[in-house]
Structures are given as C-alpha cells and as structure tokens.
Amino acid sequence: MKAFSLTLIGLISLASATFSQVKPVQKALIKTPTVNCEECKSRIENRLLHEYGMSSVKADYRKHTVSVVYYTDRTNIENIKTALANMGYDADDVSADPEAYKKLPRTCQHVAGDKPVRPKG
Numbered sequence: 001m002k003a004f005s006l007t008l009i010g011l012i013s014l015a016s017a018t019f020s021q022v023k024p025v026q027k028a029l030i031k032t033p034t035v036n037c038e039e040c041k042s043r044i045e046n047r048l049l050h051e052y053g054m055s056s057v058k059a060d061y062r063k064h065t066v067s068v069v070y071y072t073d074r075t076n077i078e079n080i081k082t083a084l085a086n087m088g089y090d091a092d093d094v095s096a097d098p099e100a101y102k103k104l105p106r107t108c109q110h111v112a113g114d115k116p117v118r119p120k121g
Contacts, residue, residue, distance in 0.1 A: 048083060048084070055070055
C-alpha cells in the first residue's frame with residue numbers, strides 16, 4: 001500500500017511539473033487596410049507562419065484584418081506588425097515599407113478603399 005501511495009504521489013508531481021511548462025500564447029487582431037485580395041491573404045499567411053514565435057495566422061481580406069496567435073516568450077505584437085510592414089502592408093499604426101510595397105505584384109498595389117488595380121488584357 002505504501003508503494004502504491006508513493007507511486008501515485010510521484011506521478012501527480014511529475015504531471016504538474018509537465019503542465020507548468022506550457023508556453024504562454026496570446027491572440028491579437030491587426031487591422032490591415034491595404035490587404036484587398038486573395039493573393040495578399042496567401043502571401044501574409046505563408047510568410048508570417050515562418051516568423052519566429054508564430055503559432056497560427058488567419059488573414060481576412062474582406063474585413064481587412066489579420067488574426068495571429070503567437071508565443072509571448074518568443075515574439076511580441078510589435079515584431080509581427082513590423083514583419084507585415086516589411087512585406088509591404090500597413091499594420092495598425094505601422095506604415096508599410098515603401099520599397100517592399102513597390103515589390104508587391106501590381107494587382108496588390110492600391111490605396112486602402114480603392115479597388116485593386118487589374119492588369120489590362
């Protein structure tokens with residue numbers, strides 16, 4: 001009976017130590033007014049998932065938002081906004097990098113509120 005009790009106590013303490021090591025995650029919603037098409041959505045989701053500390057990314061070009069889940073011990077919201085700006089997109093109060101914006105496909109280069117530029121042809 002003593003051995004069973006000691007084994008049970010050992011298992012409980014081991015399980016509690018394992019659960020205490022869960023990484024803290026945080027969710028955030030970033031306004032991205034310059035994201036207006038499916039191509040922008042795909043580009044953002046693919047590139048942001050490769051950023052250090054990202055857990056998930058969901059871009060919505062109809063609502064002009066990007067929702068992210070990230071590990072707070074690895075990155076922060078300002079790093080994520082900067083990554084979006086470095087891709088050529090506005091992110092809340094962080095403006096897009098002009099050089100990165102010029103490198104976006106022509107169909108993705110448009111001012112917020114305007115319709116996307118469609119190539120002639």
